[in-house]
Ligand code: PEP
């Protein structure tokens with residue numbers, strides 16, 4: 001049995017097999033086709049071209065560096081002309097009715113694995129040659145295939161054959177959302193922090209997760225092994241012994257009992273002992289989370305991270321697509337408040353089609369409202385969808401990463417244009433939608449009195465507010481030991497924002513992870529926080545805490 005320690009993200013326990021996701025491996029999407037013959041043709045053409053490229057490379061190398069060194073290109077050519085390899089690729093395409101690139105990738109992996117298992121070190125080395133030549137053919141297929149297949153959502157998912165604990169060095173949010181949620185038992189990551197977006201996804205799925213795992217060899221060697229993942233104590237036991245199993249069966253029973261106890265809070269008010277009513281809302285990223293929010297008795301949606309709609313698409317989501325999603329969220333929530341945040345793309349949340357440059361300091365870079373203001377056509381599409389969907393429920397719009405009142409005015413101006421265009425086009429939309437602002441930077445907190453004049457409500461993003469206040473990158477595990485989520489500087493900024501915003505008669509909530517930290521629930525309420533928005537899985541725990549707290553206002 002091996003014990004690995006990390007930082008706990010979501011306090012639950014699971015037992016299952018580890019599936020290691022290797023992000024260094026080139027990843028080829030698999031999709032089904034009605035026309036496998038066309039895919040076989042594509043493969044044959046690419047293979048022929050690759051063979052001819054390798055012949056030219058051989059000739060050139062022969063002239064430049066001599067026969068002995070040129071021989072590698074000949075060996076590569078021979079792999080591509082190998083009858084077994086060709087048969088295997090074509091059979092896979094025909095039998096499984098799948099795309100050529102995926103079949104070449106899988107066949108390459110299978111053959112490379114066979115060489116890897118051979119005793120001779122010479123033969124073992126051939127494994128990487130096979131991967132190399134497969135890659136050459138795949139690139140040629142992809143070049144031909146650029147027009148792009150119409151891949152539907154299910155095909156974009158990364159396949160998991162059975163429920164598994166996902167382990168990886170790190171996962172980007174766009175990687176994470178491509179795993180089928182119903183097959184994920186938990187997460188184990190070598191990198192990351194409890195406030196990184198991938199951790200937030202684990203929380204919204206309510207599955208146990210630990211990050212920043214200390215392991216000299218990394219997690220790859222544990223692929224396929226069984227593990228007990230204890231998200232409560234931030235520990236994982238690989239190949240647990242019988243004693244550990246029985247200890248954990250008991251712990252799982254206790255967790256089940258606790259969940260039942262919390263369920264009795266459904267339908268009860270989120271009200272302090274001295275009678276202050278707190279709005280207890282949910283953070284969501286998709287329709288499945290909205291279902292979970294409803295199941296856990298959320299009083300509204302305090303943060304819909306709309307950027308996930310962008311991350312799960314291969315191109316900008318259309319107005320119609322967005323409208324349909326927002327409309328469904330609003331309809332599901334009935335007359336309850338639904339706060340949809342405009343896209344917070346950038347930093348660690350990147351989609352290729354935005355063509356964002358690599359940045360030296362992405363967290364301090366081109367993200368969120370900065371993209372929206374400088375590329376208003378993107379924001380306009382989203383706002384059109386939002387204002388149209390607004391007539392189906394109780395919508396508010398939230399703007400991320402604001403640092404100046406002028407930015408709010410710019411967004412309001414674009415919103416005004418969108419509404420007059422919709423009017424001119426005779427398209428139904430909601431005229432009055434509140435626009436709120438996120439306090440995610442020390443700048444926003446420090447001038448919250450000025451921002452309060454321009455926005456209708458506020459929500460504190462403590463994840464970013466903490467990283468920018470403490471200068472601690474929320475993605476970087478090396479600085480996690482210096483991270484104190486309860487640092488006085490953070491609370492000072494929260495307190496001064498609450499005071500300034502209340503002076504203008506507006507309300508303020510917390511939608512960052514600090515809002516889900518029961519150790520500070522009472523402290524936040526005493527500072528005047530009116531709303532807490534948390535992952536669906538912790539809503540009832542927070543309700544319990546609110547009901548045990550005093551606001552100190554009466
Ligand atoms: C935050 O920064 O606290 C927040 C809620 O936004 P996100 O986590 O999506 O950056």
Ligand code: MG
Pocket residue numbers: 400440461463464
């Ligand atoms: Mg944020």
